[in-house]
Amino acid sequence: MSAPCRLPARVLSNERAASDTYWLELDAPPIAETAVPGQFVMIGFGLQDLDAPFLPRPFSIGWRGEDGRIGLLVRRFGPGTHRLAALRAGEEVLLLGPLGRGFEWETGRALVCVAGGVGLAPFLFLAPEAIRNGASVSILYGERTGDRVFDPRLVEQLTGVRPDLYTEDGSIGRAGRVIDGIERGTESCLFGCGPTPMLKALERLAREAELSLQVSVEEHMGCGIGTCQGCVVRSSTGDWIKSCTEGPVFRREELAWPD
């Protein structure tokens, strides 16, 4: 893993991709060159403007271009993500990254990426990299409602994989939960990113079917680089471990999964 760097990054474009959802491209060559899928960046607004959100916000690296661009999939939630959604080309943000431990996979395996909502982001980066390494990749992508769906054609353009789409309201793709699409009894490696209830269901399924599973978790963060101990999750041995440096990607066996 390469050392993180800090840089002011120019916004190259920021486009509304779905209801409340934005595709943000930043000029960040040192990050684009060294990042691996599953790693994240902290985006901050600096110390000069006290009206801006204070702490930096963590985002999965959603894509990287040959030309030093990185792409992030941002869903509006509170003040930080609203501010990001409103960014225009030419503006600057402070970036720290690439951060954390990414996904691991063996060449030649079948990878099944299970994405809930903007949990799709890390797989937009993982899929093309893994395919280049000789893995086969499928993406199961679920949203609660159709208006939030990130265009499957764009997913295919970015990754080379056409996602299997699920919506709970049934308005686009298959009606139901993404978890219903997983075939048990295969030799595939599961990767999950999304809301906690989805990750829990995925973990139960993987445990029962004895499938390998790596998940990317989300916890509030301060520093993003291991100094503040703010971002802990419970490990399977009962310790609090830092998700920013020991994660955000964990093998299912590494974590405690309380009901």
Added chain:
Amino acid sequence: MAGLTQQLWGVEFQSPVLLASGTCGYGQEYAGLIPLDELGGIVTKAVSVEPRPGNPPHRVAETPGGMINAIGLQNVGLERFREEKLPWLAENLDRSHVLVNVVGHTADDFATVVADLDDAEGFLGYEINVSCPNVKGGTLFGTDPEALGELVRRVRGSTDRPVIVKLTPNVPDIAVYARVCEDAGADGLSTINTFPGMLIDVDARRPVIGNLSGGVSGPAILPMGVYLTWQAARAVEIPIIGIGGIRTARDALQYVLAGASLVQVGTALFVDPDVAINVHREISTYLDQQGVARLADLVGALETSGHV
């Protein structure tokens, strides 16, 4: 950058800017991002006799103009600190100084940490944390003058290194506590630690922080930190390190004018790791612009005549 050096506790600080405890880990984490050896120094995460597991999440959250944290003093414990963290500091920091932040439940705990570390290399002295609000009993020493005096005397008796006591803002009159520390033999004071606070998620109708409450830090606490530093500085002769909400050189200079010889930058590091070196450089610019030869000339130089 002449003029920024400070002579304190028998050594020279090349810069008045240090990194605050709990916000820079054990230094190593920021090695590639912050020019640690160009700063005044760093204060380590609190070290206790035994490793501490810490509090459940969420441990941090944003608050207006800052953040709230309840880490619960999670740390690697004395032994691993000495074996794994101190050697890195000894090897990598030549010119900047290290203070070890010490925490404990009892005076024995504090004395054990100090006695155990005392002959090790890689640090200048101790910052005695009597003020962390995030663990049961953690404020006991900081809010009880008698217990505080005994603790400081005990630590004083265990080491010849500088002993700096980090005070809590959570007292009616900080001057009393400052004097108690000075009388008990402390070499300096750090003012201040975080303010107790709470953040409630009104949708969930629950506290956001796993520990229910936590300590508030960041720009929001700047004026309180400056005020308490000023009050403490008026009460004692020993040097003071000003802490709380610093994000610019002008913030740092408020502390200096109020009576601080050094400052620490904490939470602002999370927003911009460059903040510490920027504050250092901008203080230098300020001195040049104002025609002040030495930063030491500004310490406590607040002019109040004609105000009241």
